[in-house]
Amino acid sequence: MADDDARRLDDLFHLYQSETDRLLGYxxxxxxxYSPLYRFLAFPLNNLGDPSKSNNTRLQTHELEREVLAMFGEFTHAPPDSFWGYVTSGGSEGNQxxxxxxxxxxxxxIVYHSEDTHYSVKKIIHALRVRSVLIRSLPNGTxxxxxxxAKIKLHRDQPPIIFANIGTTMKGAIDDLAGIHAILKQHEVSKFYIHADxxxxxxxxxxxxxxxxxxFAAPVDSISISGHKMIGCPFPCGVVLARKPNVDRITSQVEYTGxxxxxxxxSRNALxxxxLWYALRTIGVAGFRSRIRGCLEVADYACEQLNAIGRNAWRHRHSNTVVFDRPSNEMVRKWQLAVTGNIAHVMTMPQTTRERIDLFVADLKG
Ligand SMILES: Cc1ncc(COP(=O)(O)O)c(C=O)c1O
Known part of the structure; x- marks a missing residue:
């Protein structure tokens, strides 16, 4: 490799090393x-096709994919023998x-989604050419x-496809599924579909x-979860799960791929x-419980510290999204914060220690 190119790669590496410490908003x-897995980078792996069926190739990780899906099936209370899914490129693909x-x-x-739904829903609706209705959000993001x-009443004859937020992007708000079901029942809507983002x-x-x-116990019909968010992964990935009888109705066999x-x-990423399999097996349920407890404790600490300097911080009960008054653009850039209108948020992820919150708050205080 030319010296210049090698230097560029080194620079990029050092940039990532220093900037990861200030990634607070995502x-x-x-x-x-994942170093024990680096040896697998030597193969042209591809998970083409349905993970639940064998195909014509051996260079795939379908068996591990099925185990990952089984674990997510348990996390999401999916009906044991009647759900299907696959590992996606991320949450957006699962929503699509x-x-x-x-x-x-x-x-x-008709797709119903709220003002706080992730921005990708607009593109999905457009690409699928499906009608949609925008629902107002409450100030807390639900x-x-x-x-x-009121809007269900107006369109009672067309089946609603409800795009429910299970943790909104900016406020970590969870839409009230029991309330949604009650409204559907009250308006005698028998045909509907609920997707959980x-x-x-x-x-x-x-x-x-x-x-x-x-x-699925809520109940919902499909769920999309990102893999690179709370689990963590060097590249984006995710999981989508759906009720199998619904998937069977739209499935077709392809001879070329078997x-x-x-x-x-x-073609799908086999890594x-x-x-995900490696992370789930090594961290385990007890590990994730303790990880989440830690993130929520730091979220409380962040709220306290931000409120001590008058930034109006708050969070939803089971959320590590700490919402506060939007700071200057310089702070937004420096700490890689996510902002919308007059609010910003800090995400307390496993690497977000109290010390890192202290540094951020001290910088904010100026
Ligand atoms: C609520 C919500 N849905 C979907 C997505 C998209 O997920 P991904 O980036 O994995 O495609 C995000 C990303 O931040 C999100 O916050």
Missing amino acids: PCTATFD YGTFLARELYPDG MDLADFA AALSGMILPFVDDAPAWN SLDTTITG GPLF
Whole structure:
């Protein structure tokens, strides 16, 4: 390699080393060690096709993918023999899959989502050419159920496809699924589909006591969870799970691959399942419980410290998203904060120690 190119790579490496310490606004766990897996980077692995069926190739990690899905099935209370899923490129693909499945089941369905839903939903709705209705959000970030009820009443004849937030991007808010079900019942809506966008909180709620309704037991019909957020991974990945009878209705066999064409993309990253499998096996349920407890404790500490300097900080009960008054653009850039309107947030991830919060708050105080 030319000297210049080698220097560029070194510079990039050092940039990442120093900037990871100031990544406060985005929910990426950075405390991982996947070095025992580095040897697998020597192979052209590809998880093309449906993970639940064997295909024509051996250079894949489908067996590990199935084990990852089984573990997520337990975390999400999926019906044991009647759910299906795959490891995605991230939460957005899982949301696209859930919406696609719902649209195939209900071609005349209407997607309902709140103002606080992740920005990718607009693109998904546009790409799938499905009608949508925007529901107001309450100041705490949850869907305004009075507005939801009023809009359901207006479109009672078309099946609602509800895009429920299980932890909104900016405020970590969880939509009230019991309330949503009650409204559907009250308006005698029998055909509907609920997709749960649990990008971050899907790896928090299984490990806390008294979690609100959020999973297949709620019930919902599909769930998308990111892998690189609370679990942590050097590249984006995620998991989508759905009820199998719904998936069976839209499945087709492909002779060229020897598999079923059930996934959004054709070729799929085989390292995602490998890395997720490794993380889930080595950290385990007890490890995630203690990780989440730690993140929520630091979130409380961040609220206290930010409030001590008058920044109006708060968080939802099971959320590590600490919302506070938007600081200067310089602070936003320096600490890689996420901002919307007049608020910002800090995510207390496993690497976000009290010391790091102290440094940030001292800098904010000026
Ligand atoms: C609520 C929510 N949904 C979906 C996504 C998209 O997830 P991903 O970045 O894994 O595609 C995010 C990302 O921050 C999110 O916060």
